[in-house]
Amino acid sequence: MSVTYMMRLKIVAFVVVCFLLWQTLRHFPSFSEFSNQSLSHHWETVVPSRVPPIIVTVFYEALCPDSRSFFTKQLLPTFEKIPHLIQVNLVPYGKAKTETVEAGYMFSCQHGPLECQANKIHACAISKVTQPDTQLKYTTCMISDNMNPEKIGEECAQEHGVKWKSIAECAAGSEGDELLKRHGDTTNALYPRVNFIPTVLLNQSQDSQPAILKDLLREVCTRLQEQRLQSVPECG
Structure with a gap:
């Protein structure tokens, strides 16, 4: 098996892995969205509601x-x-x-x-x-x-x-x-x-x-x- 063929095979495998990884990650929210959601939930649970007069x-x-x-x-x-x-x-x-x-x-x-x-x-x-x-x-x-x-x-x-x-x-x-x-x-x-x-x-x-x-x-x-x-x- 030639060196050139092996290189092509590695490149194809790399592309396939990157494509699969991209497909998986695109279904998750971005880090900023995740952070905002997490912080919002944390704020709602920790900060008490407005105290009445x-x-x-x-x-x-x-x-x-x-x-x-x-x-x-x-x-x-x-x-x-x-x-x-x-x-x-x-x-x-x-x-x-x-x-x-x-x-x-x-x-x-x-x-x-x-x-x-x-x-x-x-x-x-x-x-x-x-x-x-x-x-x-x-x-x-x-x-x-x-x-x-x-x-x-x-x-x-x-x-x-x-x-x-x-x-x-x-x-x-x-x-x-x-x-x-x-x-x-x-x-x-x-x-x-x-x-x-x-x-x-x-x-x-x-x-x-x-x-x-x-x-x-x-x-x-x-x-x-x-x-x-x-x-x-x-x-x-």
Whole structure:
């Protein structure tokens, strides 16, 4: 067998092997695709899903000085700093009492009838103003000077672009009574029972009340960091 023939045979064999290898590899994803798929799968399994915001539930009274202080110095400033990291739920009732009468409901409030009227306006505002930032700014504006509930309600409505008419009609009618009664049911269902106003829950927990009332932002950030197991840049 000649040397030339042997060389040709080796070349043919080499070509055949290369062709077979190419046919095999063309059915597999490229390295970059494989790497991207692997990394994507790894990322999905290791990185946790987005942690939900902290739910801040505030049980308060419209004429309560401590409630006013909490709204203006803690609640609104905290919301303005981390609006996407907290969800605010407002419950205007406090230490009021509800009596069922033939015409509907009769309310008695810790700071007198004027507070019942103001609480009712707050309840209607919470129902009618559904945009979170506008709702909180509006209720904070009202609670800053709630000694004339209708006057301040209308003035704050103009300031924050809120439709006062629907709130006023709600507060003057049975809808306002029903809303306030519902807030009373929510307040009375709280355990332990409310003994200080405001009472503030973080994710349904009443723990650390003095700390929450003193520095809401810090307490919210602490819970966010515990949930995420890492620091939260917005809290820095």
